[in-house]
Amino acid sequence: MHGHMNRVRLLVFNAAIGALDYKVPEGMTVEPGSVVLAPLGPRQITGIVWDEKRLPANDVPASKLRALVEVMPVPPLSAPLRRLIEWTADYYCAPMSAVARMVISSGGALNGPATMTEYRLSGGMPERMTPQREVAMEALEGEQATIRELAGIAGVSEGVLRGLVNQGVIEPVSVAIDRPFPPADPDYDIPELEPEQREVADRLNEAVKARTFAPFLLDGVTGSGKTETYFEPMAEAVRMGRQVLVLLPEIALTENFLKRFEARFGASPVLWHSSLKSTERRRAWRAIADGTAQVVVGARSALFLPYRNLGLIVVDEAHEVSFKQDDGVRYNARDVSVMRARFEGFPVVLASATPALESLQMAESGVYEKLDLHSRYGGAELPHIERIDLTEEKPGAGRWLAPRLVAALEDRLAKGEQSLLFLNRRGFAPLTLCRNCGFRFQCPNCSAWLVEHRLSRRLACHHCGHETQPPDACPECGEPDCLVACGPGVERIADEVAEILPEARVAIATSDTLNSPERAAQFIAEAESGAVDIIVGTQLVTKGFHFPELTLVGVVDADLGLEGGDLRAAERTYQQIAQVAGRAGRGAKPGEVFLQTRHPTAPVIAALADGDREAFYEAETEARRMVGAPPFGRWAAIIISSEDDAEAREAANRLGASRPKVDELMILGPAPAPLALLRGRYRYRFLVNARRSVELQRIITGWISGQNFAPGVRVGVDIDPYSFV
Structure with a gap:
């Protein structure tokens, strides 16, 4: 230097x-x-x-x-x-130190090579044999692991094994923690691709060989074989001795992906996610840093690791909301992937059956190159979609499933086929509607839906803070006492199924019930073996599962997602329902999808039923242009929180009083956040909307840094927010 x-x-x-x-x-x-x-x-x-x-x-x-x-x-x-760390900190208004910490995410890895002690049978015999020792020695034949892991394998206590160590029957072995991962073989099982897939794979291979930045949007209907297609450029990168990163939205999904990966490359990829033990994390980190980890598959945090020579990033299901981090550095892994590829000069592939509007816009303006897979793999048909108008075909009292959907469930059960009932419930601010006519209360100032707060007995808007008394009767149809916070939960639907079809075997699939890779794998195995008749699930089930016997999907309340104070609500509903519909009829049997709705003519619902994606994206693009939403304008949320409500409110009001006056910049709030109390902290929120021409980050940073808040107050900035709770 x-x-x-x-x-x-x-x-x-x-x-x-x-x-x-x-x-x-x-x-x-x-x-x-x-x-x-x-x-x-x-x-x-x-x-x-x-x-x-x-x-x-x-x-x-x-x-x-x-x-x-x-x-x-x-x-x-x-x-x-280093440039990526600076860019991420600037763009997301986060401290550089917090971004850098994601790179050095394994403290242990920094201390250089290390060993750990594992144990295995030595071949000797104990002085006296006991039944437990016999069981243990039989179970541990050929095994080598820590005492704790061996105890788990043999089903005996650690004490039994320590006794065997003392007698020399089990011997210690020193192992390098950083031992290399099994190599992926790019030529292990090269598939026969269909002509359309071949063409896309060839274009991507060319880009990998060129070693320059090239962003691609791989847009393929569900079941078109996107995974097989992008495996080919991955193999190409491995042949060139470069590393590959595949980002998946949910770690529960990795199971299915890993099976396919092993079948193609003859080995497992290197995994990176939050449930790794510290020794596994350390081994992976060091292999990534020294270049020996060839293919890394991980959750969004894998994006910041210090790869030695990355040659390709694939972001699978790139439209997924879970690529956006909600706390700490609030980055979107999809967007940062593109920046990483740009700084380091290699191609990046965003793969999805329902791309984000922003990504489609980038493809339209020629920034991304769009590659299409139009047909389902192996000639499977896309499902037939029908609307059920809930104001006409009403479910019985206290019920959520309309008669036509119930009849379809009975029919599938009789045929021995599987059904899926889908609730797009999680992660939406609830709203209030009339249970008789479906009327929804809207804010007069900013077109968001109003939400009933039971405690304060008010209807409130979470964008601008407007409040009003809930009326005694519905202003639309005059029905008294009819207001309901919308939508049932998964358990409620499962109970209803049990009442109507007592003999059906029901499985509940949500991120809470399938919260580990093992549980997810167990659920998949049960569904694949036909041990389940009806799956009731949230958005987790919209992701890459493949059940050949699944022929019916019922969307319990297709309107749910259109509600809640969420800018991308319509798009998210479209994506989730299109993805969940894509689970039906993936095998030889054609699938059928029922959408229960109170608004059969809403653009989202109509586009879904007609299979007309273009019409939906056009209508949605227009609507966003009108309100200056992304990709035409930018949003940011500023969340002020404290364990003391008065302190948080005072800080929010003070920040509000000093708001910058800038043309083409609108600041709504402060208003209590929809989740006004989260993990013991009271939360107030501002929403900032700016035209593209405004230097949003610079203005926000200047506005906040001028304040002198009480020590208990935290200020979080969320650029391009996805969650409006």
Whole structure:
């Protein structure tokens, strides 16, 4: 480095400090990106040597600087990765230290190679045999693992095994934690692709070979074989000795993906998600950093790892809301993937059957190249979709399923085929409607729906704070006492099915019931083996599952998603229902889908029923252009929270009083957030809407940093928010 290389600036993982200067002791060499240990007060902290021009200076004289302690034995973070950290922090109004912490996400990995002790049978015999010892020795034949894992395998206590260790029957073995992962073989089982798939795969292979930035939108109907198609450019990257990252929206989905991956590449990929043990995380991190991890499959956090030579990113189900992080750094992994590919110069593939409106807009304007798969793989048909108008065909009192849907369920049960009842319930702010005519209460100021707050007995708008008394009778049809907070829960529907069809075997599939890869795998196995007749589920079931016997999908309340104070509500409803419809009739039997709705002519519902995606996207694009929603304008949410309600409210009002006056920028609020109390914190919210021309991040950062909030107050900024609760 340049002249005074005895002085360096560190980015440290403490947002309050940001940057610190240190001196480099004699004989130590560091470069920008080096991960180092430095003294801070009495302790030692980890930091990353940063490019000086890019971090605010501090004028500590050279004589006062303390010396770095050591350079950690990991490769320095590359310049493109440092630029990505800066870009993400700028765009999402987050501290750089918080973004960098996602890169160094395994503290243990920084200490260099390590070993752990595992145990295995030595071949010797114990002095005296007991039934438990016999069971254990039989079960552990050929096994090697930690004592705790072996105890689990053998079904005996750790004490039994320790006794065998003392007698030399089980021996310790020292294993490198960082042992290499089994290699993926790009030529293990090359599939016969259909001509349309071949053409897309060839175009992607070409892009991987070119080693330059190229963003693709892979748009294919559900069941068109997107996965097989993008496996080919992955194989191409592996042949070239480059790494591949595949991002999946839910870790519960990995099971099905892993099976397909192993069948294609003859080995498992390297996994990265929050349920990894620290030794697994450490092994994966080091293999990613030294380039030996070839294909990494993970949740959104895998995006920030320090890959040695990434050659391709695939974001599967790229429209998924779960790619957006809700706390900490509120980034969207889909968008940051594209930036990472741009900084490092390689192709990125966003794959989806129902792409986000923003992505389609990028393809239309020529920023992304769009590749299409129009036909279902192996000639399976897309399902037939029918509307059930709930104001005409009413379910019985206290029931949610209309007679025609019940009849269809009975028919499938008699034929031994499977049905799925879908509730797009989770993650929506509830709203209030009339149970007689379906009338919904709307805010006079900002067109969002009003929500009934039972506690304060008011109807409130969560965007601008407007409040009103709930009326005694419905203003539309005059029915008294008819207001209901919309929609049943999954359990309620499962109970109703049990009443109507007592002999049906029902499984509930939500992110709460399938909260681990094992549980998800068990559910899939049961559904595939036909041990389940009716699945009742939330949006988890819209994702990549493939059940050949599933021929009926009932959407219990197709209107639910159109409600709630959510800018992307219509789009999300369209995507979820199109995805869930795509679960039907994937095998040889054609599928049928029923949409229960009170608004059969709403653009979303009509587009779904007619299979006319273009019409829906056109109507939605127009509606968004009118209100300056993405992709035409930008939104940001600012959430102020505190454990003390008065303190949070006071901070919100004070921030509101100093709001910037800028043309083409509108600030709504402060209003109580829909989830006004979350994890013990009271929350108030501002919504900021700006035209594309406005420097939104700069204005927000300036506005907030001018405030002096009480210590208990937290301020979160969410750029391009997805969740409006």
